[in-house]
Amino acid sequence: MATRLKLYSFWRSSCSHRVRIALHLKGLEYEYKPVNLLADEQSDPEFERLNPIKYVPALVDGDAVVADSFAILLYLEDKYPQHALLPQDPTKKALNIQIASIVGSSIQPLQNYPVLNFIEEKLDSQEKIKWTQYHINRGFTALEKLLKGCTTTYATGDEIQLGDLFLEPQIYGGIKRFGIDMSNYPILARLHEAYMEHPAFQAALPEKQPDAPSSPEF
Numbered sequence: 001m002a003t004r005l006k007l008y009s010f011w012r013s014s015c016s017h018r019v020r021i022a023l024h025l026k027g028l029e030y031e032y033k034p035v036n037l038l039a040d041e042q043s044d045p046e047f048e049r050l051n052p053i054k055y056v057p058a059l060v061d062g063d064a065v066v067a068d069s070f071a072i073l074l075y076l077e078d079k080y081p082q083h084a085l086l087p088q089d090p091t092k093k094a095l096n097i098q099i100a101s102i103v104g105s106s107i108q109p110l111q112n113y114p115v116l117n118f119i120e121e122k123l124d125s126q127e128k129i130k131w132t133q134y135h136i137n138r139g140f141t142a143l144e145k146l147l148k149g150c151t152t153t154y155a156t157g158d159e160i161q162l163g164d165l166f167l168e169p170q171i172y173g174g175i176k177r178f179g180i181d182m183s184n185y186p187i188l189a190r191l192h193e194a195y196m197e198h199p200a201f202q203a204a205l206p207e208k209q210p211d212a213p214s215s216p217e218f
């Protein structure tokens with residue numbers, strides 16, 4: 001029987017990475033549909049029909065098409081409630097959404113290809129790196145303060161929740177792709193180690209994806 005879920009993803013995309021973790025965590029099988037951002041495959045009319053803004057990820061679930069990682073995660077949460085991503089407690093739930101929002105609105109959009117290409121074109125690659133590191137460090141500083149005193153295994157408890165799904169891809173990309181020094185962020189660094197031990201996070205790693213090059217360059 002054909003797999004019902006199809007995930008349109010790019011191996012190195014942190015937004016796709018979030019959704020891959022959720023699919024593994026919820027034990028959902030899916031077909032991996034690679035979209036090569038470096039070859040502008042996100043602009044193919046076929047993909048644009050799935051996501052008019054031409055970004056990965058997009059999820060197809062039978063007749064349903066859902067694009068944008070946040071929307072996909074909330075869809076998966078409603079449709080496949082096993083391993084809940086959002087706690088019942090309103091304060092913890094808000095904290096998870098705040099973490100997701102810091103990463104998803106105040107860090108990742110500032111390191112997206114169109115932004116980085118624009119800066120490189122108008123200035124140069126050094127300015128591009130400085131820009132990216134500034135915004136990642138600004139976000140990580142805020143997250144580290146927000147999680148001050150955190151002693152649980154994961155960011156908001158001893159279970160993986162929504163905030164974790166946003167944190168790890170951003171930390172992973174920050175280290176691998178943008179050379180962020182995590183010694184400035186001891187709580188985030190400790191969480192990163194815990195995520196790396198977890199099978200759902202291991203399976204979702206960029207370099208483990210079918211479209212990752214054999215010697216991946218981040």
Ligand SMILES: N[C@@H](CCC(=O)N[C@@H](CS)C(=O)NCC(=O)O)C(=O)O
Pocket residue numbers: 013014015016037042054055056057067068069070104109112113114
């Ligand atoms: N808010 C969107 C952002 C999606 C996004 O920025 N995706 C990036 C990869 S992480 C992308 O497809 N970039 C394509 C491009 O920059 O042209 C989400 O969370 O899904």
